[in-house]
Amino acid sequence: MTVPSSHLLLLAAALFAIGIGGFLLRRNVIVVLMSIELMLAAVNVNLVAFGAFHNNDAGRVIGQVFALFVLTIAAAEVGVGLAIVLLIYRNMHSADLDDVDSLKG
């Protein structure tokens, strides 16, 4: 079964736009972190779509290798992000991003 590349790219663009919308709109810290994960998953789909353009196996695998690296980095970033969420909750007792404004001018 062949998958047209433009469909994959459109899907990646849609997921990325939804991720950005969620990142800017929501106040709950966990949902913001999940929107970041969504954006990273959209980039993975993009990499996979472009990796499938190559003619030989060695070229096609590059898209997958890059997507694996992005996956690893996303997992690491979620770990650190959730540790920061824990610290925010410990200090402010709320998971609301609007309350984290001590750096605000």
Added chain:
Amino acid sequence: MAAGAVAGALGVVLSRNPIASVLALLLCFFALATIYLVAGFQLLAAAQILVYAGAVLVLFLFVIMLLNLGHMGPLPKLDREMFVHRRSALAIGVATAIFAASAIAITALPEPKPVSAVPEHGFDTPVSLAQSLFGTYALPFEGTSLLLLATAVAVVVLAKRTRKGAA
């Protein structure tokens, strides 16, 4: 499958309850994994399920349960008016603009070579994967292991409680 992924993504952004958002993200990741499988990238599909759905989402659930963020209280006033507030119009506008620009760019691409028929073993033979991961990209591979070590140390340092009078 693509519709499932988009539905999951919308569920993440629009859900009231963070646990519903996590479940929507799980649906999205499963849909993406089947897309990767169909496109011939088997290791990535397996890694996506194992790492993203298995570890990252479970970590999210742990933190939500730990901080008890999932209780269904009355919606805070701003969230109910999330879509009529002035700054959210900007956010929705930015998101739609990005999607529209990408969509225009994608349809203006020269007719892309369709993804060729996937052979039986998928696109990632172990030989080509090993040559890529451990040969050409060996340095980033080791770099990610260093990154994971740094992440583990950082998480422990960040989440450690300081006890008064501790040694």
